[in-house]
Amino acid sequence: MTDYLLLLVGTVLVNNFVLVQFLGLCPFMGVSSRTETAIGMSFATVFVMTLASLLSYLVTTYLLTPLNLEYLTTMSFILVIAVVVQFTEMVVHKTSASLYRLLGIFLPLITTNCAVLGVALLNLRLQHNFLESIIYGFGASAGFSLVLVMFSAMREKLANADVPAPFKGTAIAMITAGLMSLAFLGFTGLVKI
Amino acid sequence: MSILIAILVLGIIAGVFGALLGFASIRFKVDADPIVDQLDALLPQTQCGQCGYPGCKPYAQAVAEGEAINKCAPGGEDTIKKIADLMGVEVQPLDDSHQHSDTDNSNRPKVAFVIEEDCIGCTKCIQACPVDAIIGAAKQMHTIITDECTGCDLCVAPCPVDCIEMRDLPDTINNWQWDLTSIPVKQLD
Numbered sequence: 001m002t003d004y005l006l007l008l009v010g011t012v013l014v015n016n017f018v019l020v021q022f023l024g025l026c027p028f029m030g031v032s033s034r035t036e037t038a039i040g041m042s043f044a045t046v047f048v049m050t051l052a053s054l055l056s057y058l059v060t061t062y063l064l065t066p067l068n069l070e071y072l073t074t075m076s077f078i079l080v081i082a083v084v085v086q087f088t089e090m091v092v093h094k095t096s097a098s099l100y101r102l103l104g105i106f107l108p109l110i111t112t113n114c115a116v117l118g119v120a121l122l123n124l125r126l127q128h129n130f131l132e133s134i135i136y137g138f139g140a141s142a143g144f145s146l147v148l149v150m151f152s153a154m155r156e157k158l159a160n161a162d163v164p165a166p167f168k169g170t171a172i173a174m175i176t177a178g179l180m181s182l183a184f185l186g187f188t189g190l191v192k193i
Numbered sequence: 194m195s196i197l198i199a200i201l202v203l204g205i206i207a208g209v210f211g212a213l214l215g216f217a218s219i220r221f222k223v224d225a226d227p228i229v230d231q232l233d234a235l236l237p238q239t240q241c242g243q244c245g246y247p248g249c250k251p252y253a254q255a256v257a258e259g260e261a262i263n264k265c266a267p268g269g270e271d272t273i274k275k276i277a278d279l280m281g282v283e284v285q286p287l288d289d290s291h292q293h294s295d296t297d298n299s300n301r302p303k304v305a306f307v308i309e310e311d312c313i314g315c316t317k318c319i320q321a322c323p324v325d326a327i328i329g330a331a332k333q334m335h336t337i338i339t340d341e342c343t344g345c346d347l348c349v350a351p352c353p354v355d356c357i358e359m360r361d362l363p364d365t366i367n368n369w370q371w372d373l374t375s376i377p378v379k380q381l382d
Contacts, residue, residue, distance in 0.1 A: 034281070063206070068195070069199055069202060072199060076203065076206055079206060079207060083213065090218060097227045098280075
């Protein structure tokens with residue numbers, strides 16, 4: 001039990017996918033200008049990543065490994081991710097039309113979010129079991145959500161701040177992200193995995 | 194042989210997922226774009242056509258597809274704010290083409306006013322009014338119910354003696370707006 005908890009904390013804080021492993025930077029910059037949108041994107045990503053890591057575990061363990069088809073992992077993971085994203089898009093469109101409009105192109109673009117493929121491939125490389133895979137996927141997306149919402153809150157403040165002209169817009173956002181990354185490096189060594 | 198197995202396995206995965214998505218697309222089918230109905234509910238339903246669309250519902254449809262949100266003159270600033278909230282976009286001032294440039298405070302809400310001594314009782318303005326805010330009968334003087342008038346100015350054009358004019362609503366605490374830009378702000382470096 002403690003192992004699983006440590007894995008979760010380690011994935012969310014210590015090995016944060018965005019700020020420490022630098023995966024999924026595109027939506028991190030793209031959807032963070034409004035906190036509401038960021039929260040919606042977070043939920044969608046948590047759903048997609050958890051489900052994708054679960055399904056990709058099942059596909060590798062029960063289909064690809066017994067048939068010696070490990071070379072097909074990347075290809076089948078992409079298939080899995082695309083299906084889960086498409087499914088999420090349908091659910092979001094049905095349940096919340098305004099969120100669907102707010103997320104816009106970024107919802108289908110979760111497919112190309114490298115953090116999703118990253119979590120599936122890392123599960124394989126780290127030889128996680130079924131439960132660990134789900135926790136790792138959930139932890140990675142929770143870490144992504146945490147920094148995305150924090151970052152969007154900061155960007156909303158920055159919109160009103162008196163930023164020097166050369167740093168206005170994306171430049172100051174990049175600098176903010178860098179400082180956040182430095183702050184997250186402070187968690188290094190908190191959990192030994 | 195192994196290639197055949199690989200193709201078969203990927204085919205099976207794709208087939209299962211395809212069936213899943215097909216099921217989902219029926220299960221989670223969106224009947225009509227619900228955003229259009231929500232937008233339609235926000236619009237004043239005067240069907241005045243000043244936005245360039247034949248009525249409120251077509252304009253709601255157009256807004257949902259990305260048309261500018263600031264074309265509804267009867268709804269005014271209030272409606273624009275609500276639409277902006279719903280659509281998640283910035284509030285914009287009312288479209289320029291709806292602002293009467295002959296007065297300085299042209300952004301104020303207006304109502305129609307019948308100059309009663311000139312009215313010949315032709316009922317043409319009554320037929321034009323989308324909200325039945327004009328009372329009167331043939332060869333009788335007409336007048337406007339100010340509370341009902343949306344300021345759409347559709348009655349101005351049909352009047353043969355030009356006895357209808359658009360007047361500013363008197364200021365009350367409900368419609369008074371503090372025009373912040375009229376206070377000069379100097380930006381210090």
